[in-house]
Amino acid sequence: MAAEPTDPLTLEVVDLIATIVVRYHEEYDAVAAGHQLTGAQARVLGLLAREPLPMRRIAEQLKCEPSNVTGIVDRLEVRGLVQRRPDPADRRVKLAAATPAGHATAERLRASLGFAREPLAALSREDRTTLRDLLRRMLG
Template sequence: MSTAPSQTSAASEAWLLMSRLFQANRGHFFAACSEVDLSPPQVIALRSLRPDDPMPMSELAGLMHCDNSNVTGIVDRLEDRRLVVRQAGTRDRRVKYLLVTKEGIAVRARLEELLGHAPEPLLSLSPAEQRQLAALLRKAVGESV
């Protein structure tokens, strides 16, 4: 009351708490990686690929914030595992589109099962609080991301 909170302090606190939530959840992520026997970058790549929407290699590189040549190696190994297929574009034959195979879709589903549900701390909130939280985040993040 005596210390007027700066305009950003509540948002910063929320951000810090979310960061802690993620940090605490990283163990689950690594466990999921070894469960499907893929490295973390391979899992991130596979989860980024929508089965119904072929993606150029360079777009994946952008999503993963890394070099094109890096994606080449990661996709090589995903292709060795038959989870992904490269398909040369028709309009522009330089770009190669990434398709998720049937096996890839299955692994994606398994990963979503392992990683898609909320971590325990969020589930400890009452249903009303959960809805309130989701509504706030929806308003903040919305379509912007």
């Protein structure tokens, strides 16, 4: 059975989402470079500023190999932005966690991201709430 063609509105929405993703990553990588970080290092630091995580979970969230995460965490640790520590729930597992300097850097990174701030501010609170709710529904 042949798949039904996607309607033009859905195709336009998908294209707009793709454009937003590309622009976000371009700005994110540029802001990260301003803090002497790669985009991947900045993303890991952002995750760890929210909560300590085992390497496996970081790899799952970034959709990459755990060995890549190990190298990223190693470089962040050398800079004093991340530390490894035992998981209190399972001492065999090591957690990566942002240090105070890591939290401060992650906060500066986030504050530096201007992408979409002005366009979103131009929307009413009701429109921003609707957009948020629709995006949450899309993500399940």
